[in-house]
Amino acid sequence: MPTLTSSLYRLFFSTRLRATVTILFLLAALTGFCFVSYAYFIESRTLQTVEYTVVSPDLPSEFDGTVIVLITDTHQGRWGTFDLRNKVVELTKKEKPDLILFGGDYADKKYYKVEALAESMNALSAPLGKFGVPGNHDYVHLDMEKVMGILQEKGGIVNLTDKGVWLEKNGQRIRLFGTDYVWNRRFPLQFPYYEMNDRTEDEFVVLLTHSPDLFDRFDPEHQRRIDLVLAGHSHGGQVTFFGLYAPISMLRNRAYTSGRIDVEHFPYNKTSTIITSNGVGTTGVPLRFFSPPQIVKVTLKKQ
Ligand SMILES: [Fe+2]
Numbered sequence: 001m002p003t004l005t006s007s008l009y010r011l012f013f014s015t016r017l018r019a020t021v022t023i024l025f026l027l028a029a030l031t032g033f034c035f036v037s038y039a040y041f042i043e044s045r046t047l048q049t050v051e052y053t054v055v056s057p058d059l060p061s062e063f064d065g066t067v068i069v070l071i072t073d074t075h076q077g078r079w080g081t082f083d084l085r086n087k088v089v090e091l092t093k094k095e096k097p098d099l100i101l102f103g104g105d106y107a108d109k110k111y112y113k114v115e116a117l118a119e120s121m122n123a124l125s126a127p128l129g130k131f132g133v134p135g136n137h138d139y140v141h142l143d144m145e146k147v148m149g150i151l152q153e154k155g156g157i158v159n160l161t162d163k164g165v166w167l168e169k170n171g172q173r174i175r176l177f178g179t180d181y182v183w184n185r186r187f188p189l190q191f192p193y194y195e196m197n198d199r200t201e202d203e204f205v206v207l208l209t210h211s212p213d214l215f216d217r218f219d220p221e222h223q224r225r226i227d228l229v230l231a232g233h234s235h236g237g238q239v240t241f242f243g244l245y246a247p248i249s250m251l252r253n254r255a256y257t258s259g260r261i262d263v264e265h266f267p268y269n270k271t272s273t274i275i276t277s278n279g280v281g282t283t284g285v286p287l288r289f290f291s292p293p294q295i296v297k298v299t300l301k302k303q
Pocket of ligand 1: 235279
């Protein structure tokens, strides 16, 4: 027979345990609510411009001060993704870019969303042009050639898939390459390696590609010929642990998840700079946490 004292003792502790569990549950629910509210209503809509300066002895003097803007991973029309087209146009115009590059993952599932994006981007112009390459989402539910065709026709964005062009200013030039999405079904990689041979070691080369992982696919001799890689795909991890760690990086090489990596090529005194943008839109869940949407501005400087 339990004594009156022991019954009261048990009642006291079971009540206290229930209260503790209830409080912990409410705290977890409140934390979750705050997290989702911030990630959905605030951070995923706070588009910003991130700036980098790339200094190189290979840059022709006419290109000193050239401004490149990279717009990538817009994911137009993706479920829950906030429409940032107008903000993209506004921020890009503000930078007065000489060259505008688009890194793929334009829209999801519907061609009219690609058209809407292209029509918005048609408001942008740059003296050296507008160029784009496809991302993986431009293959998943859509025909990549058709997507790139719409962007070219309605947005004035030149399809740079597996192509190289010379960009010229007053008799001097730099090389711009674009690649197909590296892990897509069109293996082997169709990058025009041969085109790398029509330049000398000291010409300035920009590579536009959806995934920065592509850089690792080049042999060292080709790597050191590339001065600047501009890419997206990672979304900067999209939902990160306070910017310190991204549980889902979407890349094989996590070093490229977000921001800038300078790869030195010893003993050649050459550097390749790889810049990965967080991109504009979202994929999977329409949330961002410590990985805000961005456009990238790169200023080229002659050393
Ligand atoms: Fe993407």
